[in-house]
Structure formats: C-alpha cells, structure tokens
Amino acid sequence: MTLGNRHKRQVPIREGLFTMPLYPTEQVRLVGSKCHTCGELSLGTVSSCANCTGEDMEEITLSRRGKLWTYTVIRHRPPGNYKGPDPFVPFGLGLVELPEGVRVLSPLTGCDVDNLKIGMDLELVVDKLYEDADGNEVMAFKFKKEIL
Numbered sequence: 001m002t003l004g005n006r007h008k009r010q011v012p013i014r015e016g017l018f019t020m021p022l023y024p025t026e027q028v029r030l031v032g033s034k035c036h037t038c039g040e041l042s043l044g045t046v047s048s049c050a051n052c053t054g055e056d057m058e059e060i061t062l063s064r065r066g067k068l069w070t071y072t073v074i075r076h077r078p079p080g081n082y083k084g085p086d087p088f089v090p091f092g093l094g095l096v097e098l099p100e101g102v103r104v105l106s107p108l109t110g111c112d113v114d115n116l117k118i119g120m121d122l123e124l125v126v127d128k129l130y131e132d133a134d135g136n137e138v139m140a141f142k143f144k145k146e147i148l
C-alpha cells in the first residue's frame, strides 16, 4: 500500500457489490440481497429476486470469511478483455460458500493452484484490478487462503 492510493478515486467494478467507502480495503465487505418471499440470497444489490422475481429484497452485509465449495484452475489466458497480470499467471476460480448461505464465484489467491482444497478457509481481499481511462482505481475482489 502506498500513500498515493489514498488520493486516487476508487470505484467498484460493479455497483452495489461492496460496502462503502472502498478505503481502507481491509474494512470493505461484500453486499448481498436476501429475498423475503423465498429466502434466496444473491451477491450484490438487486431489486428483484432471481429465483422468484419477488421485489421484497433486503440488503445484507456478507462475512469476509468463507470456505471453498468447489473450484477449477484457469491455466490459459481468458479470451477478450482480460484485466489480470500480463504475462498470464494461472489462477484458481472457486465458488466460495459464505456463512450467510450464498456461494460467490471468485478468483482465488494466496496459495499455489496445486494446493487448493475443497473446504479450505478463505478470506476476502479487495484490491485494485486496474486503472480506468480517468485514472480511477477499479476495485474488485478475490478470496485468499486464510493463514490461521
């Protein structure tokens, strides 16, 4: 972390995904939406339920810790407008189960892809993914292996 980051504007990669402000990043949490009609949980702020189309939604703050539910390893650079490291570094892509009962698709970090294990403890990391054309830091998230 450098002092310079403090003065750059940080914007979420998707509106309604994070608690605000986005700095310090250690205090940022993911936001979810709970449907009062059927109980379905979704990631981010949504105005209607993906399961039952109900509109009685409550915004909830999600835990920073979860467990790896399943994963795959991305070994080749994804096509299109990939914003990750260049040259490409293989990474795990997992479904992370949070205590609230929602599973979040997320890149995985903090350990070698060969050491990923279903059920391992993971912790949210909010980080700059890239800088946009206006010099804003576009903030995204991943989950890293939790050091216990």
Ligand SMILES: [Zn+2]
Residues within 6 Å of the ligand: 035, 036, 037, 038, 039, 040, 049, 050, 051, 052, 053, 054
């Ligand atoms: Zn619903």
